[in-house]
Amino acid sequence: xxxxxxxxxxxxxxxxxxxxxxxxxxxxxxxxxxxxxxxxxxxxxxxxxxxxxxxxxxxxxxxxxxxxxxxxxxxxxxxxxxxxxxxxxxxxxxxxxxxxxxxxxxxxxxxxxxxxxxxxxxxxxxxxxxxxxxxxxxxxxxxxxxxxxxxxxxxxxxxxxxxxxxxxxxxxxxxxxxxxxxxxxxxxxxxxxxxxxxxxxxxxxxxxxxxxxxxxxxxxxxxxxxxxxxxxxxxxxxxxxxxxxxxxxxxxxxxxxxxxxxxxxxxxxxxxxxxxxxxxxxxxxxxxxxxxxxx
Amino acid sequence: xxxxxxxxxxxxxxxxxxxxxxxxxxxxxxxxxxxxxxxxxxxxxxxxxxxxxxxxxxxxxxxxxxxxxxxxxxxxxxxxxxxxxxxxxxxxxxxxxxxxxxxxxxxxxxxxxxxxxxxxxxxxxxxxxxxxxxxxxxxxxxxxxxxxxxxxxxxxxxxxxxxxxxxxxxxxxxxxxxxxxxxxxxxxxxxxxxxxxxxxxxxxxxxxxxxxxxxxxxxxxxxxxxxxxxxxxxxxxxxxxxxxxxxxxxxxxxxxxxxxxxxxxxxxxxxxxxxxxxxxxxxxxxxxxxxxxxx
Numbered sequence: 001x002x003x004x005x006x007x008x009x010x011x012x013x014x015x016x017x018x019x020x021x022x023x024x025x026x027x028x029x030x031x032x033x034x035x036x037x038x039x040x041x042x043x044x045x046x047x048x049x050x051x052x053x054x055x056x057x058x059x060x061x062x063x064x065x066x067x068x069x070x071x072x073x074x075x076x077x078x079x080x081x082x083x084x085x086x087x088x089x090x091x092x093x094x095x096x097x098x099x100x101x102x103x104x105x106x107x108x109x110x111x112x113x114x115x116x117x118x119x120x121x122x123x124x125x126x127x128x129x130x131x132x133x134x135x136x137x138x139x140x141x142x143x144x145x146x147x148x149x150x151x152x153x154x155x156x157x158x159x160x161x162x163x164x165x166x167x168x169x170x171x172x173x174x175x176x177x178x179x180x181x182x183x184x185x186x187x188x189x190x191x192x193x194x195x196x197x198x199x200x201x202x203x204x205x206x207x208x209x210x211x212x213x214x215x216x217x218x219x220x221x222x223x224x225x226x227x228x229x230x231x232x233x234x235x236x237x238x239x240x241x242x243x244x245x246x247x248x249x250x251x252x253x254x255x256x257x258x259x260x261x262x263x264x265x266x267x268x269x270x271x272x273x274x275x276x277x278x279x280x281x282x283x284x285x286x287x288x289x290x291x292x293x294x295x
Numbered sequence: 296x297x298x299x300x301x302x303x304x305x306x307x308x309x310x311x312x313x314x315x316x317x318x319x320x321x322x323x324x325x326x327x328x329x330x331x332x333x334x335x336x337x338x339x340x341x342x343x344x345x346x347x348x349x350x351x352x353x354x355x356x357x358x359x360x361x362x363x364x365x366x367x368x369x370x371x372x373x374x375x376x377x378x379x380x381x382x383x384x385x386x387x388x389x390x391x392x393x394x395x396x397x398x399x400x401x402x403x404x405x406x407x408x409x410x411x412x413x414x415x416x417x418x419x420x421x422x423x424x425x426x427x428x429x430x431x432x433x434x435x436x437x438x439x440x441x442x443x444x445x446x447x448x449x450x451x452x453x454x455x456x457x458x459x460x461x462x463x464x465x466x467x468x469x470x471x472x473x474x475x476x477x478x479x480x481x482x483x484x485x486x487x488x489x490x491x492x493x494x495x496x497x498x499x500x501x502x503x504x505x506x507x508x509x510x511x512x513x514x515x516x517x518x519x520x521x522x523x524x525x526x527x528x529x530x531x532x533x534x535x536x537x538x539x540x541x542x543x544x545x546x547x548x549x550x551x552x553x554x555x556x557x558x559x560x561x562x563x564x565x566x567x568x569x570x571x572x573x574x575x576x577x578x579x580x581x582x583x584x585x586x587x588x589x590x
Binding site for chain 1: 447450466468471473515518
């Protein structure tokens with residue numbers, strides 16, 4: 001099917017963004033604001049609607065696409081974003097659909113990023129890749145055989161809990177040595193006693209190596225030759241981080257099919273969340289019509 | 296579509312097996328023989344045809360399904376099984392199709408096992424699981440969202456090269472600390488100086504823990520709550536191995552969606568390879584007809 005424009009919504013713990021994303025990925029009617037500091041689920045929902053003010057009355061819009069922090073029910077029927085305490089089991093999809101009168105599709109922000117990077121970013125044209133976010137948390141989304149993986153409860157791609165240091169640092173999840181416990185911003189701050197942004201070259205290199213180790217395991221496991229990394233830690237650390245991660249991939253991806261695997265920076269920048277949210281709706285519309293899914 | 300009987304072929308480094316597998320998984324006309332010790336690709340192919348002698352002239356057969364050691368081209372157009380030196384780039388699928396005059400589908404034996412266990416074994420009725428083989432090598436196949444994963448070159452599921460001991464033992468692949476380098480039969484023999492079958496309780500427990508660690512990473516990554524393990528090491532070690540692996544899953548799968556993940560023994564036993572091979576053909580026929588794939 002041919003998909004028109006999408007009303008896109010990116011819901012994070014620190015900011016909300018809304019826009020209209022056109023069929024070729026153009027982003028217009030962009031509105032952003034800090035996420036309201038409220039414990040009232042309806043006040044927060046009103047804030048969400050405000051960032052759609054620029055686009056919601058435009059013509060030619062086929063659907064609403066949303067990327068939101070997890071966890072959530074599969075399909076985003078009810079969301080409980082870790083960093084947004086006002087919403088616990090909030091019926092986001094139905095509230096938006098009722099309010100806007102459009103088909104509405106919700107997925108977690110890391111899977112949205114993967115769809116966005118596969119549509120128009122660093123993984124464009126690739127059928128097999130992981131997109132990961134190294135930031136306050138460490139998450140990801142995986143496209144394999146040209147399809148976004150969902151998993152039993154919709155959380156496939158959660159690379160933050162691949163074990164990279166057996167017996168290592170205690171993770172918020174309760175396990176030890178998860179990638180998130182060793183490489184997220186708050187983890188780095190706890191390990192080094194200073195903000196991730198001030199990390200020493202050694203810490204940057206270790207973080208890149210550990211991310212590379214998790215990606216190497218994923219590459220070998222899934223026969224998936226490309227990783228796209230975004231998030232404030234990965235992009236903030238920049239070239240030395242990516243060099244260390246790539247060096248670890250070169251050391252640990254040695255099978256015929258995994259040799260040559262690459263890790264590259266996410267390409268969509270600040271609009272990645274909105275483009276990804278639009279891609280969630282494009283996927284949903286395509287699945288709903290029973291056609292093959294392109295990403 | 297309704298699939299009839301399948302002419303099934305299980306090609307391994309030590310034995311060849313052929314049979315007719317009925318629509319409900321019944322295995323008849325079973326013929327087994329040692330894999331001929333030859334370097335002549337055609338002599339080996341003649342040996343393969345011999346194990347099909349019982350079934351190839353039966354009526355009601357819709358297709359040929361083959362599980363074979365890897366590596367191979369995606370779809371098994373050309374196979375180069377690591378443990379069968381006579382075949383290097385051997386055009387197995389076209390040779391069988393020409394000889395037998397039936398649609399022919401080839402996949403690697405670990406992916407075949409996953410399909411078989413999902414059809415009639417320990418993962419029957421599950422849409423999200425990994426099946427792994429811990430034996431001379433360590434391999435696997437993954438069914439996610441109800442579909443067998445292929446990956447860019449057809450090797451998805453290769454859990455043997457998930458890193459479980461960073462900086463650990465050098466793997467045949469060239470990396471360090473891969474699961475296969477720490478837990479395969481030959482690796483255990485090299486580590487302990489005795490055959491895996493004589494391993495001490497400590498070695499059995501460590502092997503189970505390391506397999507559990509790799510499975511925990513996969514469970515957290517893919518939101519996949521069930522692992523089915525077969526192969527001579529896993530099944531030979533038995534209950535203490537599975538207890539250690541499960542204990543590691545309990546320690547390391549702590550997310551809302553991964554808590555409670557289980558690892559259980561493969562259920563199909565000696566017929567697993569043949570049932571899996573038949574499942575490869577059933578999948579192939581279903582995909583070829585453009586219908587949704589059940590596994």
